[in-house]
Amino acid sequence: MNKTRYPFLQLFLQIVLFSVLFIGYSSGLFVYPIRNATPMLLLPLMITFAMFEEELPSAMVGLIVGVFTDSVSSFGGIFHTVFFMILGMAVSLFIHYFLNNNIRSAFVLVLIGSLLYFLLRWLFCHAFGDTMIGSTVYLMQYAIPSTLYTTVFVFPLYYLQRVLHRFKL
Amino acid sequence: MRFFFRSRQFKIIVAVFVAVLLLSGSTFLFGMKITPQGNLAATIAAPFQTAATKVKTAFSGVIHAYKDGNDLMVENAELEAEIARLHQQQVDYETAIRENEFYKDYLEIKDAHPDFTFTAANLISRDENDPFGGFLINRGSLDDVALHDPVITDEGLVGYISEVSLKTAKVTTVLSADLTFGALDNRTVDAGIISGTLELSNNGLCKFYNLSRSSDVAIGDYVVTSGEGVLPAGLMVGTIESVSNDRYNTSIYANVKPFANLGELRNVMVITAFSGQGDLLGANNE
Numbered sequence A: 001m002n003k004t005r006y007p008f009l010q011l012f013l014q015i016v017l018f019s020v021l022f023i024g025y026s027s028g029l030f031v032y033p034i035r036n037a038t039p040m041l042l043l044p045l046m047i048t049f050a051m052f053e054e055e056l057p058s059a060m061v062g063l064i065v066g067v068f069t070d071s072v073s074s075f076g077g078i079f080h081t082v083f084f085m086i087l088g089m090a091v092s093l094f095i096h097y098f099l100n101n102n103i104r105s106a107f108v109l110v111l112i113g114s115l116l117y118f119l120l121r122w123l124f125c126h127a128f129g130d131t132m133i134g135s136t137v138y139l140m141q142y143a144i145p146s147t148l149y150t151t152v153f154v155f156p157l158y159y160l161q162r163v164l165h166r167f168k169l
Numbered sequence B: 001m002r003f004f005f006r007s008r009q010f011k012i013i014v015a016v017f018v019a020v021l022l023l024s025g026s027t028f029l030f031g032m033k034i035t036p037q038g039n040l041a042a043t044i045a046a047p048f049q050t051a052a053t054k055v056k057t058a059f060s061g062v063i064h065a066y067k068d069g070n071d072l073m074v075e076n077a078e079l080e081a082e083i084a085r086l087h088q089q090q091v092d093y094e095t096a097i098r099e100n101e102f103y104k105d106y107l108e109i110k111d112a113h114p115d116f117t118f119t120a121a122n123l124i125s126r127d128e129n130d131p132f133g134g135f136l137i138n139r140g141s142l143d144d145v146a147l148h149d150p151v152i153t154d155e156g157l158v159g160y161i162s163e164v165s166l167k168t169a170k171v172t173t174v175l176s177a178d179l180t181f182g183a184l185d186n187r188t189v190d191a192g193i194i195s196g197t198l199e200l201s202n203n204g205l206c207k208f209y210n211l212s213r214s215s216d217v218a219i220g221d222y223v224v225t226s227g228e229g230v231l232p233a234g235l236m237v238g239t240i241e242s243v244s245n246d247r248y249n250t251s252i253y254a255n256v257k258p259f260a261n262l263g264e265l266r267n268v269m270v271i272t273a274f275s276g277q278g279d280l281l282g283a284n285n286e
Helices: A008-027 A042-051 A055-072 A079-097 A103-127 A132-152 A154-164 B002-006 B008-029 B036-068 B070-075 B077-112 B279-285
Strands: B117-126 B135-137 B150-152 B157-164 B169-173 B180-185 B191-195 B206-211 B222-225 B236-245 B252-258 B267-273
Touching: A008 A042, A008 A055, A008 A154, A008 B036, A008 B117, A042 A055, A042 A079, A042 A103, A042 A132, A042 A154, A055 A079, A055 B008, A055 B036, A079 A103, A079 B002, A079 B008, A103 A132, A103 A154, A132 A154, B002 B008, B008 B036, B036 B117, B157 B236, B180 B206, B191 B252
Parallel strands: none
Antiparallel strands: B117 B135, B117 B267, B135 B169, B150 B157, B150 B267, B157 B169, B180 B191, B180 B222, B191 B206, B206 B252, B222 B236, B236 B252
């Protein structure tokens, strides 16, 4: 955990990384669906970021990412704001107290995080509002494949975050 | 871990969390569909998303060109370069022609519905995790776009505005289960209801149901809006692909393929005003 003042270059690079991924995600520039599986790129980015940060900055970055995601998501309200904020804090806590900071932990956290994300989307959007067939179709053809597809992105993003956290300029 | 829950950090997080909940709660309590923080975020992100969408469009154009003519491109590289140069010279001319065509098609709709007022909009972002294909456009309340305004292309109905911020608006498509409206078979004038389902949206279809069993709807018939619901009458919706008996009652239903190509949308028109707009909502509120 880095308790010193946040290095300027590191802060700048993090803002660039989050902005580029958000714009790329929301415009579809970086998202290539495989059949119905569509990755939620901001999720592994948020989790890998929180793995190297303390709880408060993780929660605040989660809040900002969530607000921006809610502004483009057709699943309205403040779902992403609440989800990303709690996720950021929870990941930092887990790494602080229970898990080692390595690629295996990152993989497990992203897998669980994205499974939770798509299950909650299913629960709020389809489980009660859609027909039984419709909600099962979403779960089997959208939610689970998208969870697996999202998890793949943990590998480049974890190592990228690790490199970024070594900048001390 | 209990030390963390007693720490100042945790108290700050809880305070911010409660503030966000209160702010959002009060927003929804006053009947607004978008939170102030969401409005601000959408306004900040909109120009960047527009730029990124343009990059994506240009990039996918290159990919398509490569896929379509891979062999020929290799064999005729010099020729292609020459054609590209000539194309480059004609870009302005072709753009002008395309824009003319684009507006001419809408002019025909405008002639048929003189009460319509249009606002042209570009798609700037898609919710890639929305199976119904919802998207964001670069027009908001500052451009007179309002909640429930219909969104169309020259081909037919696309959906309606489900959320509005100052400079952007979210569009819910006809494939979505959240959009339900009255429709007519244009040939037989049989009335029914159109809504989306997840199973059908997978195949780019929506459901035309509550049709009387004695109705004469047939494959290939055109479906138009009836004016019941938030949409005006006479908008082209799609063509009937199949007709089946409803399992749960005595009616029949049809699967409808929307005329608008929802996967390839770039430009749309928002109908910001039409006669009878708000009548149903006003009646519901009374």
